[in-house]
Amino acid sequence: MKVFNSMSGKKEDFVPIEKDKVGIYACGVTVYDYSHIGHARSAVVFDVIRRYLNYKGLAVKYVRNFTDIDDKIIKRANDDGIAWDEVSRKYIAEYYTDMDRLGVARADVEPKATDHIQEMLNVIKALVDMGHAYVSEGSVYFAVDSFRDYGKLSGKEQKDLLAGARVNIEEKKRNPSDFALWKASKEGEPWWESPWGKGRPGWHIECTAMAIRHLGESIDIHGGGADLIFPHHENEIAQSEAFTGKPFARYWVHNGFITIDKEKMSKSLGNFFTIREILEKYDPEIIRLFLLSSHYRSPIEFSNEQLHDAESSLDRYYSTVARINEFLSAVQATAQRTPKNDDAVMGELKAVLDTFKNRFEEAMDDDFNTALAIGHVFELIRVTNKFLDAKHSGGDAQKLIGQAQEALHIAGSVLNLFQRTPAKWNIDLLATRKIPLTSIDIEQKIEDRKAARQNKDWTLADSIRKELEEMGILLEDGKSGTGWKVKIV
RNA sequence: GGCGACGUACCCAAGUGGCAAGGGGGAGGUCUGCAAAACCUUUAUCCAGCGGUUCGAAUCCGCUCGUCGCCUCCA
Numbered sequence: 001m002k003v004f005n006s007m008s009g010k011k012e013d014f015v016p017i018e019k020d021k022v023g024i025y026a027c028g029v030t031v032y033d034y035s036h037i038g039h040a041r042s043a044v045v046f047d048v049i050r051r052y053l054n055y056k057g058l059a060v061k062y063v064r065n066f067t068d069i070d071d072k073i074i075k076r077a078n079d080d081g082i083a084w085d086e087v088s089r090k091y092i093a094e095y096y097t098d099m100d101r102l103g104v105a106r107a108d109v110e111p112k113a114t115d116h117i118q119e120m121l122n123v124i125k126a127l128v129d130m131g132h133a134y135v136s137e138g139s140v141y142f143a144v145d146s147f148r149d150y151g152k153l154s155g156k157e158q159k160d161l162l163a164g165a166r167v168n169i170e171e172k173k174r175n176p177s178d179f180a181l182w183k184a185s186k187e188g189e190p191w192w193e194s195p196w197g198k199g200r201p202g203w204h205i206e207c208t209a210m211a212i213r214h215l216g217e218s219i220d221i222h223g224g225g226a227d228l229i230f231p232h233h234e235n236e237i238a239q240s241e242a243f244t245g246k247p248f249a250r251y252w253v254h255n256g257f258i259t260i261d262k263e264k265m266s267k268s269l270g271n272f273f274t275i276r277e278i279l280e281k282y283d284p285e286i287i288r289l290f291l292l293s294s295h296y297r298s299p300i301e302f303s304n305e306q307l308h309d310a311e312s313s314l315d316r317y318y319s320t321v322a323r324i325n326e327f328l329s330a331v332q333a334t335a336q337r338t339p340k341n342d343d344a345v346m347g348e349l350k351a352v353l354d355t356f357k358n359r360f361e362e363a364m365d366d367d368f369n370t371a372l373a374i375g376h377v378f379e380l381i382r383v384t385n386k387f388l389d390a391k392h393s394g395g396d397a398q399k400l401i402g403q404a405q406e407a408l409h410i411a412g413s414v415l416n417l418f419q420r421t422p423a424k425w426n427i428d429l430l431a432t433r434k435i436p437l438t439s440i441d442i443e444q445k446i447e448d449r450k451a452a453r454q455n456k457d458w459t460l461a462d463s464i465r466k467e468l469e470e471m472g473i474l475l476e477d478g479k480s481g482t483g484w485k486v487k488i489v
Numbered sequence: 490g491g492c493g494a495c496g497u498a499c500c501c502a503a504g505u506g507g508c509a510a511g512g513g514g515g516a517g518g519u520c521u522g523c524a525a526a527a528c529c530u531u532u533a534u535c536c537a538g539c540g541g542u543u544c545g546a547a548u549c550c551g552c553u554c555g556u557c558g559c560c561u562c563c564a
Binding site: 009015026027028029030035036037038039040043045065070071072076119122154155156157159203224225226227228230231232254255256257258259262263264265266267268290293294295297298300301303305306308310311312313316319320322323339363369371373374375376377378379381385386388389390456458461462465467469474475476477478481485487 | 491492494495500501502503504507510511512513514520521522523524525526527528529556557558559560561562563564
């Protein structure tokens with residue numbers, strides 16, 4: 001298995017520190033607002049990485065933190081006139097609401113910064129003692145000069161940073177690049193006792209303290225959005241490695257951004273969509289498929305058109321599953337019919353099935369190439385449909401289609417996609433589209449139309465079809481009766 | 490200014506040395522009472538441009554153009 005390591009800028013063979021075990025630490029969110037689609041991407045990407053490693057038989061311990069104390073949380077609390085911890089509690093709950101809908105599983109450990117103050121203080125104290133950090137007016141700063149490898153992840157040199165002249169010049173710091181490990185609290189701010197007086201932790205130190213606490217001094221995979229490379233992960237490396245003398249993480253994995261009109265979606269630009277805004281119009285699985293249809297490191301442009309494409313693909317998937325189900329029940333009824341075997345179509349399906357699992361794993365082994373993996377899924381969908389069209393019947397055909405079902409199931413469970421029944425997909429779409437009909441209403445209409453068709457009253461039959469179509473429902477006449485689906489426009 | 494990424498058809502997107510996956514859309518066809526779905530044919534002799542390496546390159550190297558990101562909180 002190969003994983004792209006931001007540290008080397010190359011794909012590297014994945015070898016965990018301890019055989020068959022993987023420790024993953026992914027930087028989570030600062031909980032001061034609703035999550036946007038960019039947060040969703042990161043969460044979904046690491047969710048899939050974790051699921052795939054599990055699938056490969058590795059014992060994964062996945063840690064994803066919540067930053068529950070920080071300037072923005074305090075500001076939010078002041079703006080809303082509530083306590084800072086009320087803000088963090090609220091947005092943690094909202095985070096779960098969104099992520100649950102997107103099929104993102106809980107991490108094994110979801111530590112909060114404020115539950116690890118003591119661990120942070122221990123690291124900071126040690127860094128001060130070792131001469132890597134210094135105290136200044138009640139705050140503690142990490143001395144970047146004291147860590148020779150500073151910049152090794154982001155490829156930034158001290159002189160380059162200064163040339164940018166965008167680094168905060170603070171009187172209290174010896175070097176503009178030094179960063180706060182501990183901040184003296186200002187009047188009215190939350191605080192914890194420390195050897196340097198009342199204060200609160202800086203941002204970067206929490207990940208060091210929590211990663212070490214829950215995963216040990218060296219972890220296998222450390223990840224997050226690409227915007228965390230500098231300064232966050234760079235600073236984590238500096239303080240962690242200065243503290244332990246050991247490499248902090250073996251593989252640095254960073255997901256790309258989501259852009260809008262080619263510009264990075266971000267809070268500061270204001271060009272973001274929250275997850276729940278998008279969920280108003282689109283089924284959560286559409287978002288998940290959209291996010292996984294590109295490689296995790298590529299930038300992806302967010303647009304309604306893209307979501308619509310994903311919706312059409314997903315509908316294609318579920319339509320095929322419906323055909324598969326129909327076929328399997330029909331075959332059981334006519335299992336004794338002589339199969340007409342082994343023509344080219346059957347051969348093609350066999351060939352695709354024979355290699356499917358391998359190709360799926362190959363794709364995922366190659367730096368978690370979900371886009372390619374999904375491509376394989378749809379190739380299988382195509383040849384399955386073709387096979388179904390050829391109207392085979394009998395035991396061999398049943399076995400092949402059963403295998404296709406199984407193959408789709410394996411891929412779907414790793415990606416956590418395609419987990420519904422076609423009926424559920426359409427019923428859920430009814431709700432997403434806000435179509436004021438229940439499946440029972442529709443079934444009734446289908447019965448009415450059936451009667452009309454039996455009387456060869458095509459005018460009435462067609463008017464029922466038309467009436468439903470205007471509401472966004474398509475009727476499909478098949479051998480075993482009439483089915484319905486929500487029209488993808 | 491420093492560092493880095495990317496540029497594949499109408500749109501999205503995979504593909505890091507050997508005949509360009511997959512999805513969406515368009516056109517024509519088969520099937521159907523009419524439809525829909527599905528399938529078939531078609532839509533890149535070519536991968537931003539120009540040079541180079543090679544028997545052979547979208548894939549490696551160089552240059553040019555274009556787009557984006559990081560260098561400030563940010564997934």
